[in-house]
Amino acid sequence: MLNPIPSLGTYNGGKSGDGVYQTIINHIPPIGEKLIIGCLGHCGILRNIKPAKENYGFDVDPAVILKWIGLDLPYNYIIDQCDILKWIKENPYFFSPGDFLYLDPPYLFDTRKGGNKPLYKFEWNREQHITMLKLVTELRCNIAISCYDNPLYQKHLKGWNKITFVAQTRRGPATETLYFNYPFPTQLHDYSYIGKDYRERENISKKIKRHVSKLQALPVLERNAIIHALNDQVSELPVRTRKVCGNPDCGKIFNPNTARAVYCSDRCRVASHRKQR
Numbered sequence: 001m002l003n004p005i006p007s008l009g010t011y012n013g014g015k016s017g018d019g020v021y022q023t024i025i026n027h028i029p030p031i032g033e034k035l036i037i038g039c040l041g042h043c044g045i046l047r048n049i050k051p052a053k054e055n056y057g058f059d060v061d062p063a064v065i066l067k068w069i070g071l072d073l074p075y076n077y078i079i080d081q082c083d084i085l086k087w088i089k090e091n092p093y094f095f096s097p098g099d100f101l102y103l104d105p106p107y108l109f110d111t112r113k114g115g116n117k118p119l120y121k122f123e124w125n126r127e128q129h130i131t132m133l134k135l136v137t138e139l140r141c142n143i144a145i146s147c148y149d150n151p152l153y154q155k156h157l158k159g160w161n162k163i164t165f166v167a168q169t170r171r172g173p174a175t176e177t178l179y180f181n182y183p184f185p186t187q188l189h190d191y192s193y194i195g196k197d198y199r200e201r202e203n204i205s206k207k208i209k210r211h212v213s214k215l216q217a218l219p220v221l222e223r224n225a226i227i228h229a230l231n232d233q234v235s236e237l238p239v240r241t242r243k244v245c246g247n248p249d250c251g252k253i254f255n256p257n258t259a260r261a262v263y264c265s266d267r268c269r270v271a272s273h274r275k276q277r
Contacts (some may be wrong), residue, residue: 010193015104015146016044018253020167021200022193024102024178027163029142029185032098038084039105050190051076052100060122085128088135099141100189105132110147113171126152133157142182149177157181211265 017022021044028049035052037043040059057079058066083104088125095101106124133156136143147153149164162179190193195201205225215223 014044016042016047017168019165019197020050020176021045021164022195023163024144024146025190025193026188027178027180027185028100028144028189030098030181030187031189032141033096034094034099036099036101038088038097038101038103040068040079041065041104043103043104044103048193048194052189054078056080058082058087060084061120063121085131085135087240092139095139095141097140100134101139101141101143102145103132103136103143104146106180107148108150108152108173113169113174124228129153130156136181139256142180144178144180147177148174153177153179162215207256 001201024045025048031052033052034056035046035049036056036058037046038058040046040057043057044055046055051074053076056079057068057077059081060083062081065079065081073079105128106120106122108126108142109123112119129152132145133153136145145153145157149162155176157179160179160181161184161231162177164175164177166173167176168174187235192203195204215226218226
């Protein structure tokens with residue numbers, strides 16, 4: 001199988017745009033056993049992320065499922081047609097600590113630029129969003145949810161971390177929000193897309209190749225001694241934080257390579273920069 005999985009064609013909200021799936025994957029911590037994708041669509045996350053031991057994709061649309069089944073997926077990819085809300089209700093103990101659930105439901109109509117114009121064969125009403133928001137707070141795994149931010153999600157996901165980023169859509173640029181119920185990760189499941197944009201990702205990739213090449217050229221014992229020291233010392237370095245507000249995660253550096261911090265809001269970001277002057 002090719003990695004990443006080949007494109008399934010265009011799809012509204014498929015998270016396949018440049019900078020979209022990379023940003024989301026850069027906020028996914030190491031996955032223990034299972035990666036579960038609800039509201040699968042043509043999911044750019046499942047297609048581009050390093051596979052977990054078990055990979056599940058669920059969607060209620062049979063046309064979506066047929067496209068995925070038509071791909072040459074390995075045995076550890078399970079694609080099934082179902083209503084993800086009903087499935088979670090019936091299988092709450094399927095989720096274990098360390099598993100990762102990503103949900104990308106049809107966005108609330110009142111947050112879309114197109115208003116009430118349907119984009120999908122199977123849309124969600126407000127009650128379905130509320131059901132999902134209640135269900136996820138009861139699960140015991142790592143969860144991330146994509147949306148255009150709104151008061152309903154802010155109310156139900158209070159206390160969750162979130163990031164915002166600009167994505168290009170068919171109707172122009174839009175501000176995406178990713179909510180997640182775990183701390184800003186200092187380790188990732190997949191480091192393939194580290195960097196804020198294509199140029200930075202390329203620079204980091206070259207840096208990694210350069211260091212790996214130098215390590216491989218060393219005598220085996222010297223190489224292993226350096227690897228041992230890195231595992232023993234560098235991994236134990238504390239993650240620096242810049243305290244800005246009362247949120248303990250505000251200003252936490254999630255990418256040691258770039259030393260870029262994530263803040264609760266633009267206000268916190270500006271306040272932090274002023275303190276550093």
